[in-house]
Amino acid sequence: MLLIRCPVCEMDRPELEFRYGGEAHVARPLDPSSVSDQDWAEYLYFRSNPRGVHAERWRHTSGCGRFFNAIRHTVTDRILATYKAGEPKPDLATLTGETGR
Secondary structure, three states: OOEEEEOOOOEEEEHHHOEEEEEOOOOOOOOHHHOOHHHHHHHHHOOOOOOOEEEEEEEOOOOOOOEEEEEEEOOOOOEEEEEEOOOOOOOHHHHHOOOOO
């Protein structure tokens, strides 16, 4: 079973206590009425779906009930980091061990 660390509760809990909430760091348009239908559809329905490291939103439904972000590797299903909503995304090169050579 996958253990996920809730950054709010500061505890590792089983994945059954959490719900996936989509891609993290997707900004809602500031003035939705001024956005074209095509741009609004892209905001609502189109997300990156990378093979590898991905920033996601999760909710601790059976615990504190709060949303938070997680960096997860989509191939290995390994969670590299979790952090509170509103905090900046961690440096991915540091998490993955890539040096950018």
